[in-house]
Amino acid sequence: MNAVRELMKVFITRRIPEEGMKILSGATGVCEVSQWDSDEPVPRAELLKGVQGAHGLLCLLSDKIDAEVLDAAGPNLKVISTMSVGFDHLALDEIKKRGIRIGYTPDVLTDATAELTVALLLATARRLPEGVEEVKNGGWSSWKPLWLCGYGLSGSTVGVIGLGRIGMAIARRLLPFGVKRLLYTGRTAKAHAAEVNGEFVPLDTLVSESDFIVVSCSLTPETQGLCDEAFFSKMKKTAVFINSSRGAVVNQEDLYEALKSGQIAAAGLDVTTPEPLPTNHPLLTLKNCVVLPHIGSATYSTRGVMSALTVQNLLGGLQGLDMPSELRL
Numbered sequence: 652m653n654a655v656r657e658l659m660k661v662f663i664t665r666r667i668p669e670e671g672m673k674i675l676s677g678a679t680g681v682c683e684v685s686q687w688d689s690d691e692p693v694p695r696a697e698l699l700k701g702v703q704g705a706h707g708l709l710c711l712l713s714d715k716i717d718a719e720v721l722d723a724a725g726p727n728l729k730v731i732s733t734m735s736v737g738f739d740h741l742a743l744d745e746i747k748k749r750g751i752r753i754g755y756t757p758d759v760l761t762d763a764t765a766e767l768t769v770a771l772l773l774a775t776a777r778r779l780p781e782g783v784e785e786v787k788n789g790g791w792s793s794w795k796p797l798w799l800c801g802y803g804l805s806g807s808t809v810g811v812i813g814l815g816r817i818g819m820a821i822a823r824r825l826l827p828f829g830v831k832r833l834l835y836t837g838r839t840a841k842a843h844a845a846e847v848n849g850e851f852v853p854l855d856t857l858v859s860e861s862d863f864i865v866v867s868c869s870l871t872p873e874t875q876g877l878c879d880e881a882f883f884s885k886m887k888k889t890a891v892f893i894n895s896s897r898g899a900v901v902n903q904e905d906l907y908e909a910l911k912s913g914q915i916a917a918a919g920l921d922v923t924t925p926e927p928l929p930t931n932h933p934l935l936t937l938k939n940c941v942v943l944p945h946i947g948s949a950t951y952s953t954r955g956v957m958s959a960l961t962v963q964n965l966l967g968g969l970q971g972l973d974m975p976s977e978l979r980l
Protein backbone atom coordinates (compact mmCIF):
# COMPACT_ATOMS: atom_id res chain seq x y z
CA MET A 652 0.00 0.00 0.00
CA ASN A 653 1.27 3.53 -0.87
CA ALA A 654 2.11 5.73 2.09
CA VAL A 655 0.01 8.91 2.11
CA ARG A 656 2.30 11.82 1.29
CA GLU A 657 1.90 14.78 3.58
CA LEU A 658 0.95 17.98 1.77
CA MET A 659 3.38 20.85 2.01
CA LYS A 660 2.09 24.07 3.50
CA VAL A 661 2.01 27.27 1.52
CA PHE A 662 1.13 30.75 2.72
CA ILE A 663 0.09 33.42 0.19
CA THR A 664 0.14 36.97 1.50
CA ARG A 665 -2.49 38.48 -0.82
CA ARG A 666 -5.20 37.81 -3.35
CA ILE A 667 -3.33 37.35 -6.66
CA PRO A 668 -4.54 37.26 -10.30
CA GLU A 669 -6.38 34.09 -11.28
CA GLU A 670 -3.69 32.92 -13.72
CA GLY A 671 -1.54 31.89 -10.75
CA MET A 672 -4.38 30.49 -8.66
CA LYS A 673 -5.45 28.24 -11.55
CA ILE A 674 -1.98 26.70 -11.75
CA LEU A 675 -1.97 26.20 -8.02
CA SER A 676 -5.36 24.51 -7.98
CA GLY A 677 -4.13 22.15 -10.71
CA ALA A 678 -1.15 21.10 -8.58
CA THR A 679 -3.13 18.59 -6.56
CA GLY A 680 -1.26 16.47 -4.08
CA VAL A 681 1.60 18.97 -3.73
CA CYS A 682 0.51 21.56 -1.22
CA GLU A 683 -2.22 22.93 0.93
CA VAL A 684 -2.68 26.65 0.68
CA SER A 685 -3.68 29.29 3.16
CA GLN A 686 -4.02 32.83 1.96
CA TRP A 687 -4.56 36.36 3.17
CA ASP A 688 -7.60 36.66 0.94
CA SER A 689 -7.70 40.42 0.49
CA ASP A 690 -6.55 43.12 -1.93
CA GLU A 691 -4.97 44.91 1.02
CA PRO A 692 -1.59 43.95 2.53
CA VAL A 693 -1.48 41.29 5.20
CA PRO A 694 -1.03 42.82 8.69
CA ARG A 695 2.33 41.91 10.17
CA ALA A 696 0.78 39.82 12.97
CA GLU A 697 -1.21 37.79 10.42
CA LEU A 698 1.90 37.27 8.31
CA LEU A 699 3.83 35.98 11.31
CA LYS A 700 0.95 33.66 12.17
CA GLY A 701 0.19 32.52 8.62
CA VAL A 702 3.77 31.62 7.79
CA GLN A 703 4.20 29.26 10.76
CA GLY A 704 5.33 25.84 9.60
CA ALA A 705 5.12 26.86 5.92
CA HIS A 706 7.24 25.11 3.29
CA GLY A 707 6.52 27.83 0.77
CA LEU A 708 5.78 31.54 0.99
CA LEU A 709 4.33 33.56 -1.87
CA CYS A 710 4.74 37.24 -1.11
CA LEU A 711 4.54 40.70 -2.65
CA LEU A 712 6.95 43.64 -2.62
CA SER A 713 4.99 45.23 0.24
CA ASP A 714 5.80 42.31 2.58
CA LYS A 715 9.06 42.75 4.46
CA ILE A 716 10.56 39.29 4.73
CA ASP A 717 13.18 39.52 7.43
CA ALA A 718 14.66 37.32 10.15
CA GLU A 719 11.52 37.67 12.25
CA VAL A 720 9.34 36.23 9.48
CA LEU A 721 11.86 33.48 8.71
CA ASP A 722 12.04 32.54 12.39
CA ALA A 723 8.24 32.50 12.59
CA ALA A 724 8.15 30.19 9.55
CA GLY A 725 10.63 27.78 11.08
CA PRO A 726 12.87 25.17 9.49
CA ASN A 727 10.35 23.82 6.95
CA LEU A 728 10.63 26.87 4.71
CA LYS A 729 12.20 25.88 1.38
CA VAL A 730 11.11 28.62 -1.00
CA ILE A 731 10.05 32.26 -1.07
CA SER A 732 8.44 33.33 -4.31
CA THR A 733 7.87 37.05 -4.74
CA MET A 734 5.50 38.48 -7.33
CA SER A 735 8.01 41.17 -8.28
CA VAL A 736 11.34 41.61 -9.99
CA GLY A 737 12.58 43.85 -7.18
CA PHE A 738 13.79 41.95 -4.13
CA ASP A 739 14.87 44.73 -1.79
CA HIS A 740 12.06 43.67 0.59
CA LEU A 741 13.79 40.32 1.17
CA ALA A 742 16.59 39.92 3.75
CA LEU A 743 18.89 38.07 1.36
CA ASP A 744 21.64 37.27 3.90
CA GLU A 745 19.17 35.67 6.30
CA ILE A 746 17.48 33.75 3.49
CA LYS A 747 20.79 32.48 2.16
CA LYS A 748 21.96 31.46 5.62
CA ARG A 749 18.89 29.25 5.94
CA GLY A 750 19.32 27.70 2.49
CA ILE A 751 15.95 28.98 1.27
CA ARG A 752 15.47 29.42 -2.49
CA ILE A 753 13.99 32.58 -4.01
CA GLY A 754 11.78 32.98 -7.05
CA TYR A 755 11.08 36.37 -8.70
CA THR A 756 9.62 37.78 -11.93
CA PRO A 757 12.24 39.35 -14.22
CA ASP A 758 11.60 40.02 -17.95
CA VAL A 759 7.83 39.49 -17.95
CA LEU A 760 7.20 43.04 -16.68
CA THR A 761 9.98 44.81 -18.54
CA ASP A 762 7.86 46.11 -21.44
CA ALA A 763 4.98 47.28 -19.27
CA THR A 764 7.30 49.09 -16.87
CA ALA A 765 9.32 50.73 -19.64
CA GLU A 766 6.11 51.86 -21.35
CA LEU A 767 4.81 53.40 -18.11
CA THR A 768 8.14 55.12 -17.50
CA VAL A 769 8.05 56.71 -20.95
CA ALA A 770 4.44 57.78 -20.33
CA LEU A 771 5.48 59.33 -17.01
CA LEU A 772 8.42 61.10 -18.62
CA LEU A 773 6.25 62.62 -21.34
CA ALA A 774 3.46 63.52 -18.90
CA THR A 775 5.97 65.25 -16.62
CA ALA A 776 8.01 67.01 -19.29
CA ARG A 777 4.95 68.20 -21.23
CA ARG A 778 2.97 69.01 -18.06
CA LEU A 779 -0.05 66.85 -18.91
CA PRO A 780 -1.60 66.68 -15.40
CA GLU A 781 -1.39 70.49 -15.11
CA GLY A 782 -2.98 70.90 -18.54
CA VAL A 783 -5.85 68.53 -17.74
CA GLU A 784 -6.45 70.38 -14.47
CA GLU A 785 -6.52 73.79 -16.21
CA VAL A 786 -9.13 72.56 -18.70
CA LYS A 787 -11.33 71.44 -15.81
CA ASN A 788 -10.90 74.46 -13.55
CA GLY A 789 -11.39 77.19 -16.16
CA GLY A 790 -7.73 78.21 -16.28
CA TRP A 791 -7.75 77.74 -20.08
CA SER A 792 -8.53 81.28 -21.25
CA SER A 793 -6.99 81.21 -24.74
CA TRP A 794 -4.02 79.88 -26.70
CA LYS A 795 -0.96 81.65 -25.25
CA PRO A 796 2.60 81.51 -26.60
CA LEU A 797 4.34 80.35 -23.43
CA TRP A 798 1.50 78.87 -21.40
CA LEU A 799 2.14 75.28 -20.20
CA CYS A 800 5.34 74.99 -22.19
CA GLY A 801 7.59 72.13 -21.23
CA TYR A 802 10.58 70.21 -22.55
CA GLY A 803 10.83 67.89 -25.57
CA LEU A 804 12.99 64.86 -26.23
CA SER A 805 14.09 65.83 -29.72
CA GLY A 806 17.80 66.67 -29.73
CA SER A 807 18.09 65.96 -26.02
CA THR A 808 20.54 64.05 -23.85
CA VAL A 809 18.97 61.28 -21.78
CA GLY A 810 20.79 59.73 -18.82
CA VAL A 811 19.73 56.30 -17.59
CA ILE A 812 20.85 55.23 -14.12
CA GLY A 813 20.91 51.43 -14.34
CA LEU A 814 20.86 50.17 -17.92
CA GLY A 815 19.48 46.75 -16.97
CA ARG A 816 16.45 45.01 -18.46
CA ILE A 817 14.05 47.89 -17.82
CA GLY A 818 16.63 50.64 -18.40
CA MET A 819 17.39 49.17 -21.84
CA ALA A 820 13.71 48.86 -22.71
CA ILE A 821 13.22 52.52 -21.75
CA ALA A 822 16.21 53.58 -23.85
CA ARG A 823 14.93 51.64 -26.88
CA ARG A 824 11.58 53.39 -26.62
CA LEU A 825 13.05 56.88 -26.13
CA LEU A 826 15.52 56.87 -29.03
CA PRO A 827 12.87 57.20 -31.77
CA PHE A 828 11.79 60.52 -30.20
CA GLY A 829 15.01 62.00 -31.58
CA VAL A 830 17.26 61.67 -28.54
CA LYS A 831 20.76 62.83 -29.50
CA ARG A 832 22.88 61.26 -26.76
CA LEU A 833 22.12 58.35 -24.45
CA LEU A 834 24.30 58.28 -21.34
CA TYR A 835 24.16 55.58 -18.71
CA THR A 836 25.82 54.68 -15.46
CA GLY A 837 26.04 51.60 -13.28
CA ARG A 838 28.65 49.35 -11.72
CA THR A 839 29.91 48.06 -15.08
CA ALA A 840 29.73 49.02 -18.76
CA LYS A 841 27.25 46.90 -20.69
CA ALA A 842 27.85 45.26 -24.07
CA HIS A 843 24.14 45.59 -24.84
CA ALA A 844 24.44 49.39 -24.60
CA ALA A 845 25.75 49.44 -28.18
CA GLU A 846 22.23 48.75 -29.44
CA VAL A 847 21.12 52.16 -28.11
CA ASN A 848 24.46 53.94 -28.69
CA GLY A 849 24.78 54.18 -24.92
CA GLU A 850 27.83 56.00 -23.53
CA PHE A 851 29.02 54.64 -20.16
CA VAL A 852 29.90 57.71 -18.07
CA PRO A 853 30.59 58.54 -14.42
CA LEU A 854 27.48 59.49 -12.43
CA ASP A 855 28.53 63.16 -12.17
CA THR A 856 28.83 63.46 -15.95
CA LEU A 857 25.44 61.88 -16.45
CA VAL A 858 23.83 64.17 -13.88
CA SER A 859 25.32 67.41 -15.20
CA GLU A 860 24.91 66.71 -18.94
CA SER A 861 21.46 65.12 -19.12
CA ASP A 862 18.22 66.89 -20.03
CA PHE A 863 16.26 63.90 -18.76
CA ILE A 864 17.43 61.56 -16.01
CA VAL A 865 15.69 58.22 -15.68
CA VAL A 866 16.36 56.06 -12.62
CA SER A 867 15.89 52.35 -13.33
CA CYS A 868 18.45 50.70 -11.06
CA SER A 869 17.73 48.23 -8.30
CA LEU A 870 17.60 49.45 -4.70
CA THR A 871 20.77 48.37 -2.90
CA PRO A 872 22.80 49.85 -0.03
CA GLU A 873 24.82 51.73 -2.71
CA THR A 874 21.83 53.19 -4.51
CA GLN A 875 19.85 54.08 -1.38
CA GLY A 876 19.64 57.89 -1.19
CA LEU A 877 21.76 58.23 -4.36
CA CYS A 878 19.65 61.12 -5.62
CA ASP A 879 20.23 63.72 -2.93
CA GLU A 880 20.99 67.42 -2.58
CA ALA A 881 24.45 67.08 -4.16
CA PHE A 882 22.92 65.12 -7.06
CA PHE A 883 20.11 67.61 -7.74
CA SER A 884 22.48 70.58 -7.41
CA LYS A 885 24.50 69.24 -10.36
CA MET A 886 21.47 68.87 -12.64
CA LYS A 887 20.60 71.45 -15.27
CA LYS A 888 17.85 73.86 -14.20
CA THR A 889 15.88 72.74 -17.26
CA ALA A 890 16.27 69.02 -16.59
CA VAL A 891 13.52 66.53 -15.79
CA PHE A 892 14.00 63.74 -13.23
CA ILE A 893 12.11 60.45 -13.51
CA ASN A 894 12.16 57.53 -11.04
CA SER A 895 10.44 54.20 -11.65
CA SER A 896 12.80 52.01 -9.60
CA ARG A 897 12.30 52.33 -5.85
CA GLY A 898 11.43 55.38 -3.76
CA ALA A 899 14.38 54.97 -1.41
CA VAL A 900 16.87 55.74 -4.20
CA VAL A 901 15.74 59.35 -3.78
CA ASN A 902 16.07 61.66 -0.81
CA GLN A 903 12.59 63.13 -1.07
CA GLU A 904 13.27 66.16 1.15
CA ASP A 905 16.15 67.13 -1.14
CA LEU A 906 14.01 66.52 -4.21
CA TYR A 907 11.28 68.75 -2.78
CA GLU A 908 13.78 71.57 -2.24
CA ALA A 909 15.23 71.16 -5.74
CA LEU A 910 11.76 71.33 -7.31
CA LYS A 911 10.50 74.16 -5.12
CA SER A 912 13.57 76.34 -5.63
CA GLY A 913 13.68 75.79 -9.39
CA GLN A 914 17.00 73.96 -9.17
CA ILE A 915 15.47 71.39 -11.52
CA ALA A 916 12.48 71.70 -13.85
CA ALA A 917 10.25 68.79 -12.90
CA ALA A 918 10.08 65.28 -11.50
CA GLY A 919 7.94 62.24 -12.25
CA LEU A 920 7.83 59.47 -9.65
CA ASP A 921 6.15 56.08 -9.93
CA VAL A 922 7.68 55.04 -6.62
CA THR A 923 7.96 56.87 -3.31
CA THR A 924 8.81 56.47 0.35
CA PRO A 925 6.57 55.50 1.97
CA GLU A 926 3.99 53.87 -0.27
CA PRO A 927 1.31 55.08 -0.30
CA LEU A 928 2.66 58.62 -0.08
CA PRO A 929 0.56 60.48 2.55
CA THR A 930 -1.89 62.82 0.86
CA ASN A 931 -0.47 65.76 2.85
CA HIS A 932 3.09 65.11 1.63
CA PRO A 933 4.86 68.33 0.49
CA LEU A 934 5.74 66.82 -2.91
CA LEU A 935 2.02 66.67 -3.71
CA THR A 936 1.72 70.45 -3.35
CA LEU A 937 4.08 71.04 -6.28
CA LYS A 938 2.79 71.51 -9.82
CA ASN A 939 6.12 70.36 -11.24
CA CYS A 940 5.97 66.96 -9.54
CA VAL A 941 3.91 64.12 -11.01
CA VAL A 942 3.40 61.19 -8.65
CA LEU A 943 1.92 57.85 -9.68
CA PRO A 944 0.96 55.01 -7.30
CA HIS A 945 3.60 52.42 -8.30
CA ILE A 946 1.84 51.19 -11.43
CA GLY A 947 4.86 50.38 -13.62
CA SER A 948 3.86 46.79 -14.30
CA ALA A 949 0.12 47.37 -14.04
CA THR A 950 -1.35 45.94 -17.22
CA TYR A 951 -3.84 43.08 -16.90
CA SER A 952 -1.75 40.76 -19.04
CA THR A 953 1.54 41.54 -17.27
CA ARG A 954 0.06 41.02 -13.82
CA GLY A 955 -1.48 37.75 -15.03
CA VAL A 956 1.86 36.51 -16.31
CA MET A 957 3.61 37.66 -13.13
CA SER A 958 1.08 35.74 -11.06
CA ALA A 959 1.55 32.57 -13.11
CA LEU A 960 5.34 32.80 -12.99
CA THR A 961 5.29 33.40 -9.24
CA VAL A 962 3.27 30.23 -8.70
CA GLN A 963 5.47 28.21 -11.09
CA ASN A 964 8.52 29.38 -9.13
CA LEU A 965 6.82 28.40 -5.89
CA LEU A 966 5.91 24.92 -7.12
CA GLY A 967 9.40 24.31 -8.51
CA GLY A 968 10.97 25.33 -5.22
CA LEU A 969 8.61 23.22 -3.15
CA GLN A 970 9.35 20.10 -5.18
CA GLY A 971 13.10 20.65 -5.40
CA LEU A 972 12.84 21.16 -9.17
CA ASP A 973 14.04 23.93 -11.49
CA MET A 974 12.30 27.23 -10.94
CA PRO A 975 11.59 29.19 -14.15
CA SER A 976 13.10 32.33 -12.58
CA GLU A 977 15.28 31.63 -9.59
CA LEU A 978 17.28 34.39 -7.96
CA ARG A 979 20.69 32.79 -7.38
CA LEU A 980 22.18 33.93 -4.11
Ligand code: NDP
Nearest residue numbers: 737813814815816817837838839868869873895896947948
Ligand atom coordinates in the same frame (compact mmCIF):
# COMPACT_ATOMS: atom_id res chain seq x y z
P1 NDP B 1 18.10 44.61 -13.64
O1 NDP B 1 18.78 43.79 -12.61
O2 NDP B 1 18.05 44.11 -15.03
O3 NDP B 1 18.72 46.08 -13.67
C1 NDP B 1 19.14 46.71 -12.51
C2 NDP B 1 20.18 47.71 -12.90
O4 NDP B 1 20.55 48.42 -11.71
C3 NDP B 1 21.44 47.08 -13.48
O5 NDP B 1 21.68 47.62 -14.75
C4 NDP B 1 22.52 47.52 -12.51
O6 NDP B 1 23.70 47.89 -13.19
C5 NDP B 1 21.91 48.75 -11.89
N1 NDP B 1 22.61 49.10 -10.68
C6 NDP B 1 22.90 48.33 -9.60
N2 NDP B 1 23.65 49.01 -8.74
C7 NDP B 1 23.83 50.24 -9.28
C8 NDP B 1 24.52 51.40 -8.86
N3 NDP B 1 25.19 51.42 -7.71
N4 NDP B 1 24.50 52.49 -9.66
C9 NDP B 1 23.82 52.47 -10.83
N5 NDP B 1 23.17 51.39 -11.29
C10 NDP B 1 23.17 50.29 -10.51
O7 NDP B 1 16.62 44.85 -13.08
P2 NDP B 1 15.32 45.33 -13.88
O8 NDP B 1 15.72 46.28 -14.93
O9 NDP B 1 14.50 44.17 -14.24
O10 NDP B 1 14.56 46.11 -12.69
C11 NDP B 1 15.15 47.23 -12.11
C12 NDP B 1 14.35 47.70 -10.91
O11 NDP B 1 13.16 48.34 -11.34
C13 NDP B 1 13.86 46.62 -9.97
O12 NDP B 1 14.87 46.25 -9.06
C14 NDP B 1 12.70 47.27 -9.27
O13 NDP B 1 13.13 47.92 -8.11
C15 NDP B 1 12.23 48.33 -10.27
N6 NDP B 1 10.91 48.02 -10.83
C16 NDP B 1 9.90 48.94 -10.65
C17 NDP B 1 8.67 48.72 -11.22
C18 NDP B 1 7.56 49.68 -11.03
O14 NDP B 1 6.43 49.26 -11.00
N7 NDP B 1 7.85 50.97 -10.94
C19 NDP B 1 8.38 47.51 -12.01
C20 NDP B 1 9.51 46.63 -12.14
C21 NDP B 1 10.73 46.90 -11.56
P3 NDP B 1 25.05 47.05 -12.95
O15 NDP B 1 24.76 45.68 -13.50
O16 NDP B 1 26.08 47.80 -13.66
O17 NDP B 1 25.23 47.04 -11.47
Ligand code: DGY
Nearest residue numbers: 734735736737760948
Ligand atom coordinates in the same frame (compact mmCIF):
# COMPACT_ATOMS: atom_id res chain seq x y z
C1 DGY C 1 8.57 44.96 -9.17
O1 DGY C 1 8.21 43.91 -9.73
O2 DGY C 1 9.62 45.04 -8.54
C2 DGY C 1 7.68 46.17 -9.29
O3 DGY C 1 8.01 47.18 -8.47
C3 DGY C 1 6.22 45.89 -9.34
O4 DGY C 1 5.93 45.11 -10.45
